[in-house]
Amino acid sequence: MRILDKARLRLRSLCRRPNVDFELEAELRFHLDQLIEEKISSGMPPEEARRAAQRMIGGIAQYKEECRDMRRVNFVEDLVQDVRYTIRSLAKSPGFTGVVVATLALGIGANIAIFTIVHGVLLRPLDYPKPDQLMYLTAEAPAIGGTRSALSAPEYIEFRQMDRSFAEVGAYSTGGTAYTTGEVNLTAGDRPLRVRSISVDAHLLKALSIQPEQGRFLSDEETARWTGTLPPPIAILSHELWRTAFGGRPLVGQKVEIDGRPHEIVGIMPPGADVMDNHTQVWLPLWLHPNMARQREAHVLYVIARLKDGVTAKVAQTELSAFLENWGDRVGTTDHVPTNRPLRSVDHTLQLRSLQDAIVGNASRPIWVLQAAVGFVLLIVCANLANLVMARAGSRRREFVLRTALGASRGRLLRQSLTEGAVMSGAGGILGLWLASAGVRALIRAYPASIPRTSDLTIDLPVLLVALGLSTGTALLFGFVSLGRRRTSSMMTALKEGAGAASGAWRHYARRGLVVAQVAFAVMLVIGAGLLVRTVYNLTRIDAGFDRSRLVTFSMTLPMANSEPDTRAQAYQRVLDRLRSVPGVLGTVAMSGLPPNRTPDAIATPIENYTSDDGRPFEIIDYYQFVMGDYFGTMGIPIVAGRGFERTDNASQGKVAIVNETLAKRIWKGQNPIGRRLRPPGGSFGASDDVWHTVIGVAKDVRQRGVERPAGTELYVSLDQHGVSPPSMNVVMRTTLPRAAIGRICRTRAATGSHRHLRCALLHGYGAPARDRHSGRPRCSSLPRAHTDHEARASGHGDGYHHWPCRRPCPKSADCVPAVWCAADRYRDDRLCDRDDYGRGGRRQLSPGVARITARPERRAQR
Amino acid sequence: MAKPTDLVQGTLDLLILKTISLEPKHGWAIAKRIQQVSQEALQIQQGSLYPALHRLEQQAWIKAEWRPTETGRMAKFYSLTRSGRKQLERELANWVRLSTAINIVVQEA
Numbered sequence: 001m002r003i004l005d006k007a008r009l010r011l012r013s014l015c016r017r018p019n020v021d022f023e024l025e026a027e028l029r030f031h032l033d034q035l036i037e038e039k040i041s042s043g044m045p046p047e048e049a050r051r052a053a054q055r056m057i058g059g060i061a062q063y064k065e066e067c068r069d070m071r072r073v074n075f076v077e078d079l080v081q082d083v084r085y086t087i088r089s090l091a092k093s094p095g096f097t098g099v100v101v102a103t104l105a106l107g108i109g110a111n112i113a114i115f116t117i118v119h120g121v122l123l124r125p126l127d128y129p130k131p132d133q134l135m136y137l138t139a140e141a142p143a144i145g146g147t148r149s150a151l152s153a154p155e156y157i158e159f160r161q162m163d164r165s166f167a168e169v170g171a172y173s174t175g176g177t178a179y180t181t182g183e184v185n186l187t188a189g190d191r192p193l194r195v196r197s198i199s200v201d202a203h204l205l206k207a208l209s210i211q212p213e214q215g216r217f218l219s220d221e222e223t224a225r226w227t228g229t230l231p232p233p234i235a236i237l238s239h240e241l242w243r244t245a246f247g248g249r250p251l252v253g254q255k256v257e258i259d260g261r262p263h264e265i266v267g268i269m270p271p272g273a274d275v276m277d278n279h280t281q282v283w284l285p286l287w288l289h290p291n292m293a294r295q296r297e298a299h300v301l302y303v304i305a306r307l308k309d310g311v312t313a314k315v316a317q318t319e320l321s322a323f324l325e326n327w328g329d330r331v332g333t334t335d336h337v338p339t340n341r342p343l344r345s346v347d348h349t350l351q352l353r354s355l356q357d358a359i360v361g362n363a364s365r366p367i368w369v370l371q372a373a374v375g376f377v378l379l380i381v382c383a384n385l386a387n388l389v390m391a392r393a394g395s396r397r398r399e400f401v402l403r404t405a406l407g408a409s410r411g412r413l414l415r416q417s418l419t420e421g422a423v424m425s426g427a428g429g430i431l432g433l434w435l436a437s438a439g440v441r442a443l444i445r446a447y448p449a450s451i452p453r454t455s456d457l458t459i460d461l462p463v464l465l466v467a468l469g470l471s472t473g474t475a476l477l478f479g480f481v482s483l484g485r486r487r488t489s490s491m492m493t494a495l496k497e498g499a500g501a502a503s504g505a506w507r508h509y510a511r512r513g514l515v516v517a518q519v520a521f522a523v524m525l526v527i528g529a530g531l532l533v534r535t536v537y538n539l540t541r542i543d544a545g546f547d548r549s550r551l552v553t554f555s556m557t558l559p560m561a562n563s564e565p566d567t568r569a570q571a572y573q574r575v576l577d578r579l580r581s582v583p584g585v586l587g588t589v590a591m592s593g594l595p596p597n598r599t600p601d602a603i604a605t606p607i608e609n610y611t612s613d614d615g616r617p618f619e620i621i622d623y624y625q626f627v628m629g630d631y632f633g634t635m636g637i638p639i640v641a642g643r644g645f646e647r648t649d650n651a652s653q654g655k656v657a658i659v660n661e662t663l664a665k666r667i668w669k670g671q672n673p674i675g676r677r678l679r680p681p682g683g684s685f686g687a688s689d690d691v692w693h694t695v696i697g698v699a700k701d702v703r704q705r706g707v708e709r710p711a712g713t714e715l716y717v718s719l720d721q722h723g724v725s726p727p728s729m730n731v732v733m734r735t736t737l738p739r740a741a742i743g744r745i746c747r748t749r750a751a752t753g754s755h756r757h758l759r760c761a762l763l764h765g766y767g768a769p770a771r772d773r774h775s776g777r778p779r780c781s782s783l784p785r786a787h788t789d790h791e792a793r794a795s796g797h798g799d800g801y802h803h804w805p806c807r808r809p810c811p812k813s814a815d816c817v818p819a820v821w822c823a824a825d826r827y828r829d830d831r832l833c834d835r836d837d838y839g840r841g842g843r844r845q846l847s848p849g850v851a852r853i854t855a856r857p858e859r860r861a862q863r
Numbered sequence: 864m865a866k867p868t869d870l871v872q873g874t875l876d877l878l879i880l881k882t883i884s885l886e887p888k889h890g891w892a893i894a895k896r897i898q899q900v901s902q903e904a905l906q907i908q909q910g911s912l913y914p915a916l917h918r919l920e921q922q923a924w925i926k927a928e929w930r931p932t933e934t935g936r937m938a939k940f941y942s943l944t945r946s947g948r949k950q951l952e953r954e955l956a957n958w959v960r961l962s963t964a965i966n967i968v969v970q971e972a
Contacts, residue, residue, distance in 0.1 A: 006921065010921075023929075026937075030936070030938050031891050031894075031909055033936075057909050063914070066914040
């Protein structure tokens with residue numbers, strides 16, 4: 001009751017202030033009149049009585065103020081008054097206000113933007129139940145620098161026996177059914193889509209503890225115990241793909257075509273479900289070819305394990321170490337089993353790390369560095385603005401002194417200064433939030449692959465709290481700074497001095513200190529930025545081993561399920577021929593791996609009359625490069641000994657190969673490598689058997705794993721000589737044509753007439769294709785990502801060990817559905833194919849054997 | 864600025880509550896009444912009376928209403944609320960305890 005009464009009174013005081021004031025006035029007036037009357041009745045003349053009474057009572061205004069204080073609402077009233085006053089006085093100096101608010105907005109905005117990333121990527125736990133329990137298992141081969149590789153199928157099965165620490169252990173492969181690029185063609189009705197796929201076993205979904213939104217997940221019979229010769233024809237769609245591509249209509253139980261085979265949709269994933277930041281759109285059952293399931297060399301599975309309740313990562317690590325100690329003895333072989341001491345180049349070990357660490361990976365340090373950098377920017381902003389505010393306070397000194405003289409207490413003045421600070425910081429903070437949300441979006445769009453976990457990066461509550469904290473902090477700072485050390489004792493002098501009066505020694509030193517701090521922070525930032533720029537400059541100056549100027553590239557894939565190695569080779573050959581006939585194209589070649597950033601193949605290659613350090617007749621060669629056309633001439637790679645591939649080789653029976661300098665040195669150690677022989681596995685590029693290849697030349701080293709890393713060993717094989725091709729090839733053109741023209745050519749010439757039912761899908765990256773806001777058409781946002789480290793890690797290509805999968809017959813060879821997609825211009829501009837249709841043109845089927853991809857005019861000009 | 868008070872802190876509240884406990888009174892009457900009863904010993908200044916009244920009203924111990932006085936003029940009359948009556952009892956008990964204690968000390972010493 002009493003509380004209600006109190007609240008009612010406060011509310012009345014606040015909202016009906018004129019009434020309350022009037023009443024107070026009347027009450028005091030009544031008192032005064034009574035006093036006067038008393039004096040008159042005691043015999044005083046009326047005029048004198050009035051004066052005497054007023055003298056007795058004193059300042060009515062002051063009582064009123066005190067009564068108001070008693071009502072406990074002055075705080076709010078003063079605040080409103082202060083805010084009003086602040087806004088008025090700030091509006092009077094728009095220059096000052098503009099500079100302060102804009103500077104604050106930049107400082108706060110930059111910090112919020114980066115903190116959004118810090119929070120969303122590094123701090124926010126993964127979206128699985130009990131995410132701390134999830135561990136990621138990888139194979140590490142330190143001797144050859146292989147790290148974070150996949151496990152082989154036998155290793156996975158053996159690891160599953162470790163049941164003391166782990167509640168559930170599951171595996172996945174991002175290779176899809178074809179183990180190629182982690183993408184598949186998905187066709188439902190008339191709409192072909194290129195979507196990101198993942199192959200998982202039933203255990204993995206249990207380990208992640210995710211439940212289907214609709215339908216069901218996979219069963220053991222469909223993954224581990226599946227005995228068919230092809231993977232089970234079922235699929236689960238991601239919630240997002242289901243919503244965007246199928247409009248959320250009931251789909252469970254219906255069939256879609258995936259890489260040319262009908263698959264039944266058995267379930268829909270809950271929103272946001274994903275594995276290892278793969279941006280998965282379609283989930284397929286994990287199925288391994290029986291050969292691969294037995295092969296210890298084939299590292300194709302990534303393993304995620306969930307710890308039992310109460311088991312720590314350390315305990316699990318101990319169990320794993322003990323397990324590694326006698327792994328070979330337990331499984332009865334010493335060949336290619338994980339060990340605790342991976343000393344030889346063929347050895348590897350297993351490593352457990354938390355799933356969150358595995359996802360965030362190397363991104364953590366740059367993000368923290370960025371956060372520190374913008375932190376310094378905020379400090380500079382604060383120092384700068386403190387200086388500005390202080391200068392302004394100097395010129396307002398007289399105003400403050402005058403107010404002190406009129407009875408304002410120091411606390412009251414401080415409150416007003418703080419209000420001023422809060423108004424400016426608040427405005428800066430709000431503007432900063434807007435800048436930050438725009439900045440984060442721009443950052444993700446500009447570097448989609450360099451930051452993990454960006455799909456659900458938003459400005460959420462913790463970020464807002466940090467924004468509020470930053471604004472409050474700066475507000476306090478400004479409030480105190482602008483009030484400064486104002487002494488009331490010198491009131492008179494200050495009043496006489498007038499505006500812009502000399503500031504005290506304290507102010508002088510404080511401002512000097514601020515300038516020093518500002519310069520120091522700025523110098524630090526400039527040095528840091530300079531070092532980064534220098535690094536980038538150095539990277540551009542590094543000789544990657546080939547001539548990077550005027551090169552354009554895109555990649556093509558003909559899924560293994562629908563094509564034979566020889567028909568693929570013919571299709572690619574036609575693409576190359578068409579491109580070569582374009583005026584302005586100086587040379588066109590195709591190759592399997594795109595330097596200077598590709599994942600190592602690490603293929604064991606038998607070499608004639610050779611014994612390796614560990615007594616084997618073969619050597620692990622880091623990179624295989626399968627090429628079509630005049631590779632060395634077009635790429636500008638010098639041949640340092642012998643000769644390059646020539647047309648005459650194509651007809652000759654003896655197969656030829658070219659090695660790089662590193663490989664020549666490693667194996668033949670200073671002797672002449674020309675004429676030596678080695679036998680690359682035919683399965684690695686689509687040939688039916690392994691044949692001896694004669695070395696005809698030595699090529700200069702080309703950087704393959706980042707320009708900053710030394711070149712590995714590399715072997716070149718000419719596909720023209722073999723007439724076969726692996727499923728995916730990269731096309732490189734050297735051209736004098738302008739950028740826009742190249743984009744059109746990539747999309748038209750490359751695909752036209754090269755294969756039946758050719759569908760063009762731009763490599764659009766993750767998620768469903770973004771819609772163009774104006775035309776409503778799907779849009780390709782950013783392109784060549786298939787070859788970034790991140791993607792390579794996510795795709796089925798184990799970093800240390802990459803094996804082309806076994807050949808499988810094409811089930812419907814007459815009706816193959818290859819896809820060509822353009823990864824555009826890696827060397828010129830990462831976004832050549834900026835906007836384009838996604839698979840629209842390709843639907844127009846012409847006569848058999850010919851398909852056409854309609855070029856869309858560049859819409860950029862219209863915008 | 865220090866508030867002028869000749870009374871022990873808190874006793875003004877007690878005096879006001881006690882004075883209006885019998886019948887509602889306006890500010891002037893309260894001051895006069897205290898003055899009379901204390902035989903002119905206690906002079907309540909306007910500057911302390913009205914803030915105190917407003918404070919007590921904010922505490923919801925007293926409530927106010929506008930009523931005509933015997934001369935017909937409107938004045939603000941204060942009366943005790945239920946919680947105010949309880950508060951009066953508490954303050955009274957406190958006062959008795961305190962004054963007794965002070966008396967004992969003063970007389971013994």
